[in-house]
Amino acid sequence: MNKQLKSHTPLVDQAQFITALMSAETPVPEGLVDQDCLAAGRRFSVYRNNVAVSLTEAMHSAFPVVAKLLGNKNMDGLSGLFLRAHPPSSPLMMFYGAEFPAFLEGMPQLDHLGYLGDIARLELALRHAYHAADASAIDPLKLAELSEEALLQTGLTLSPALHLLRSPWPIQSIWRFNTVEGADKPQAGAEAVLITRPEFDPIPQVVSSAEATWIEALMQGASIGEALDQARSTDTKFDLSSPLTLLLQGGAITGLVNKG
Structure with missing residues (x-):
């Protein structure tokens, strides 16, 4: 978590924080304050935007062929939907996106691109092979x-x-x-x-x-x-x-x- 944001009360649990962090439509968790003990609304919004941008860039880097096939704008939109449904479970970005192939296959608007899920699986496998022991x-x-x-x-x-x-x-x-x-x-x-x-x-x-x-x-x-x-x-x-x-x-x- 950003060092300038902290919980004023123990009521802001991790799940609540992550839910708010992944969705711009979710209100800032109550009790979250900045370093001056003021409500962290604007700072949290900036932090949330930075996280979304970083994860979107990570998805473009992890799945460059999928991004090329979809176009950058569509990849940005799908990445936003994906990160809300599947927030990172590890600080190591090399592992982020494991659920992306199934996610693509679950999007009805992409049914005409039936190969996308397996292209994503290939890109995942190449990434895992690169980082393998x-x-x-x-x-x-x-x-x-x-x-x-x-x-x-x-x-x-x-x-x-x-x-x-x-x-x-x-x-x-x-x-x-x-x-x-x-x-x-x-x-x-x-x-x-x-x-x-x-x-x-x-x-x-x-x-x-x-x-x-x-x-x-x-x-x-x-x-x-x-x-x-x-x-x-x-x-x-x-x-x-x-x-x-x-x-x-x-x-x-x-x-x-x-x-x-």
């Missing part, structure tokens, strides 16, 4: 040294930066078209997106449905062989060499687990 990748030779039988009985410990999203929309293509100059125009269709962080910045890459199934199984604790069986139930010709190479190149494999 560092983890050392294994030497690929450790896998190469395993026999085929041992390899199939091996599970993988995966990097905290690894994320996988499935969408009925071409979300990576939409994201790329709006962030990379000269990128191809998105074509209709579902996309599964693998996010790895080989160095400092996360990289989103489209993978096939079977590759996504294989990676999801590994993320849930399956061995390479068990995940292979699941992937081949989707595509009988599935070859694990391509997604395994993506994981190795992305620094996403941090350990091996014998599940034999």
